Amino acid sequence: MAPNGLKKEWTTGEGIMTTTPTLAAASASIVMGATDEDALTAIKTYQFGQSREPLTVVQDLVAAAAKDDAQQRDLAGKLAALLGSDATLHAKQFVCRQLAIIGTEENVPAIAALLGSAETADMARYALEPIPGAAADAALLSALAQGPAEGRIGAVNSLGARRVEAAMHALDELAGGADAALSQAAIAALGRIASKDAVAALERIQSSGRPESRRPAADALLAAATALTRDGQAAEARHIYRALKGQDQEAPVLAAAEIGLHDLRQG
Amino acid sequence: MKKRIQKGQSTGGGERAALSRRGFLKQTAAAAAGAVAFPAIIPASALGLGGNTAPSERLVMGCIGVGSQGTGNMKGFLGFREFQIVAVCDVDRNHRLEAARIINETYGNQDCQDYGDFREILERDDLDVVSIAVPDHWHAIPAIAAAKKGLDIYAEKPLALTISQGRAMVDAVHRYGVIWQTGSWQRSKENFRRGCELVRNGRIGKVHTVKVGLPTGSPIETQAEMPVPEGFDYDFWLGPAPSEPYTEKRCHWNFRWILDYSGGQLTDWAAHHCDIANWGMGTEHTGPIRVKGQGFFPRAGLWNAATNYFFECEYSKEASPVAPDGFTMLVSNSFPMGTRFEGTDGWIFVDRGDVLEASAPEILKSEIGPKEMAFYKSSNHARNFLECVRSREQTIAPIDAAHHAIAIAHLGNIAMQLEREVHWDPAAERFVNDPEADRKLSRAMRGPWHL
Numbered sequence: 001m002a003p004n005g006l007k008k009e010w011t012t013g014e015g016i017m018t019t020t021p022t023l024a025a026a027s028a029s030i031v032m033g034a035t036d037e038d039a040l041t042a043i044k045t046y047q048f049g050q051s052r053e054p055l056t057v058v059q060d061l062v063a064a065a066a067k068d069d070a071q072q073r074d075l076a077g078k079l080a081a082l083l084g085s086d087a088t089l090h091a092k093q094f095v096c097r098q099l100a101i102i103g104t105e106e107n108v109p110a111i112a113a114l115l116g117s118a119e120t121a122d123m124a125r126y127a128l129e130p131i132p133g134a135a136a137d138a139a140l141l142s143a144l145a146q147g148p149a150e151g152r153i154g155a156v157n158s159l160g161a162r163r164v165e166a167a168m169h170a171l172d173e174l175a176g177g178a179d180a181a182l183s184q185a186a187i188a189a190l191g192r193i194a195s196k197d198a199v200a201a202l203e204r205i206q207s208s209g210r211p212e213s214r215r216p217a218a219d220a221l222l223a224a225a226t227a228l229t230r231d232g233q234a235a236e237a238r239h240i241y242r243a244l245k246g247q248d249q250e251a252p253v254l255a256a257a258e259i260g261l262h263d264l265r266q267g
Numbered sequence: 268m269k270k271r272i273q274k275g276q277s278t279g280g281g282e283r284a285a286l287s288r289r290g291f292l293k294q295t296a297a298a299a300a301g302a303v304a305f306p307a308i309i310p311a312s313a314l315g316l317g318g319n320t321a322p323s324e325r326l327v328m329g330c331i332g333v334g335s336q337g338t339g340n341m342k343g344f345l346g347f348r349e350f351q352i353v354a355v356c357d358v359d360r361n362h363r364l365e366a367a368r369i370i371n372e373t374y375g376n377q378d379c380q381d382y383g384d385f386r387e388i389l390e391r392d393d394l395d396v397v398s399i400a401v402p403d404h405w406h407a408i409p410a411i412a413a414a415k416k417g418l419d420i421y422a423e424k425p426l427a428l429t430i431s432q433g434r435a436m437v438d439a440v441h442r443y444g445v446i447w448q449t450g451s452w453q454r455s456k457e458n459f460r461r462g463c464e465l466v467r468n469g470r471i472g473k474v475h476t477v478k479v480g481l482p483t484g485s486p487i488e489t490q491a492e493m494p495v496p497e498g499f500d501y502d503f504w505l506g507p508a509p510s511e512p513y514t515e516k517r518c519h520w521n522f523r524w525i526l527d528y529s530g531g532q533l534t535d536w537a538a539h540h541c542d543i544a545n546w547g548m549g550t551e552h553t554g555p556i557r558v559k560g561q562g563f564f565p566r567a568g569l570w571n572a573a574t575n576y577f578f579e580c581e582y583s584k585e586a587s588p589v590a591p592d593g594f595t596m597l598v599s600n601s602f603p604m605g606t607r608f609e610g611t612d613g614w615i616f617v618d619r620g621d622v623l624e625a626s627a628p629e630i631l632k633s634e635i636g637p638k639e640m641a642f643y644k645s646s647n648h649a650r651n652f653l654e655c656v657r658s659r660e661q662t663i664a665p666i667d668a669a670h671h672a673i674a675i676a677h678l679g680n681i682a683m684q685l686e687r688e689v690h691w692d693p694a695a696e697r698f699v700n701d702p703e704a705d706r707k708l709s710r711a712m713r714g715p716w717h718l
Binding site: 048049050051052053056063066067093097100101102121122123125126128129130132150151153154156157158160161181185188189219222223226251252255256259260263 | 415416417438441442443444489490491492509510511512564566567568571684685686687702703706707709710711712713714715716717718
């Protein structure tokens with residue numbers, strides 16, 4: 001071990017790594033014989049203010065498991081099981097961070113169980129948002145119908161970030177709802193999804209929605225146009241820009257519509 | 268003002284410049300002479316009404332984030348009579364009150380208003396520009412909100428906490444046509460510009476290696492939870508980051524040593540020296556195709572960003588006009604601080620303190636000919652921002668450059684955390700057939716925050 005914690009002393013000459021990176025320094029504890037179970041048991045009682053060393057041992061396990069699918073699924077399952085245990089809140093938060101890296105659809109039910117609590121909902125989304133597949137989509141969709149508004153906003157935001165087209169109708173409904181913050185989050189999420197139906201919903205909000213929703217909807221349409229252009233759907237993007245350009249919009253929206261059309265012309 | 272834009276850069280000026288909010292304001296102001304009713308959004312001050320100075324002569328500024336860096340920037344802007352700072356915002360009451368005191372003392376009045384919520388300062392209808400200097404995990408949200416308002420933005424580096432947040436910021440700035448200046452002020456120093464210009468004009472031949480030296484980080488012991496100081500809105504400070512107990516060493520300047528909020532010395536300084544590397548190599552609009560390396564991340568105490576690190580970025584043959592065979596960028600705290608370009612005909616090294624060195628004196632004496640590439644010149648970072656707000660030209664430190672500079676550091680951190688090589692598609696800004704690595708391009712934000 002090099003004194004700086006790296007596996008070798010780096011030279012300033014070639015500098016090219018000549019060894020394959022291996023587990024970082026303190027995975028020594030693993031090498032010394034600690035099992036997954038030992039390491040996971042050690043984090044169950046973790047509280048902020050204690051050394052993070054037991055956590056970093058588990059982080060090493062997560063990094064190492066990534067090299068083997070079966071090992072990764074096994075470890076993810078063990079981590080997910082901690083979420084339903086009497087582990088401390090801080091331990092569960094840490095577990096959510098790890099499941100954001102290696103969690104799979106199999107772990108979604110255990111994570112989704114945390115969505116209903118204000119104390120754990122955000123970290124549950126932290127784990128769920130990057131997990132591919134319909135199970136995480138469905139869990140986030142279910143969260144739209146429960147809990148306090150702030151937690152539901154989080155679910156809306158994650159559905160937008162994942163561009164979940166199946167959430168379109170639920171988001172459309174929330175966009176027209178009475179809760180202003182939830183409505184604006186839903187409008188922004190529709191813009192990120194940028195599907196044909198999402199754009200149509202935003203255009204409807206533009207034409208017949210509440211006055212306070214018009215500007216957020218215009219921004220969401222502009223964001224959708226960016227996404228559509230990037231997805232190779234220039235004609236759809238042009239339609240959005242032209243429509244906004246012809247409306248009574250605030251100056252930044254009109255400028256953005258002109259810029260969008262200009263950039264499309266430039267190719 | 269004569270400016271030459273580097274080849275390959277998109278220009279913020281020209282035809283596109285006329286399409287900005289300020290362009291629309293000018294058009295509307297002209298229409299106002301014909302007694303056309305103004306849209307409600309246009310502030311009277313922006314049209315030169317109400318006894319205020321017209322925008323062509325004075326730019327009304329708000330400062331979001333006035334801790335040590337933000338106050339330093341604010342003091343710099345106070346030195347320009349063309350800016351008038353009317354409002355400050357910070358989640359720490361002590362910071363914002365002190366900033367307001369400095370402004371009022373400078374102007375000899377009590378007009379500066381202070382805010383604890385950036386959304387309130389952005390609701391003002393008299394702002395033209397904002398200066399943003401907040402922790403990295405807060406960079407994207409207020410910047411995008413300001414762009415939606417059509418405000419021009421001077422914002423601190425490193426651009427963003429994640430690559431996806433950086434992309435969202437770039438998109439928003441382009442979408443609304445606002446002027447952006449990153450606080451990567453090394454670009455406004457002669458030695459860095461001259462060194463990069465020599466590299467780009469082939470004075471060291473074909474470049475094969477770029478070595479970027481950055482500072483070494485520090486660990487800290489475990490910290491106990493503490494009561495949140497009165498006047499500090501800690502929950503707002505955390506904002507989109509995961510909820511964690513308050514402790515003094517987490518906040519203010521120290522945020523940058525914790526991966527929830529930043530990327531350590533690596534990201535803090537890559538925004539300077541990797542940016543210079545990109546400037547010299549002409550790789551400001553692309554990135555590496557392969558990254559591997561190793562870092563030591565502290566394991567016990569509060570701070571968890573890499574303290575020692577070394578990673579290698581491989582660039583394709585198409586990436587740089589001065590590296591037709593491709594090149595390697597090495598980034599580490601084990602190199603001398605600064606950026607060293609190594610080519611077939613010599614080397615050039617640049618660093619702070621006006622350091623500009625080369626393998627041979629004649630390299631530094633070399634003149635750039637009329638048919639060669641002359642670099643965009645700025646000798647004062649704040650003034651360059653001011654001039655570009657007025658001219659609608661691209662600044663010396665545009666947002667695309669900031670995004671591609673900090674992406675290098677993010678890719679290095681990701682490769683080091685995954686403990687393996689990663690392959691990157693710089694055009695798509697995704698990893699190549701690597702869903703595990705793709706998960707690290709973004710992070711879920713704590714509600715209610717979102718991009």
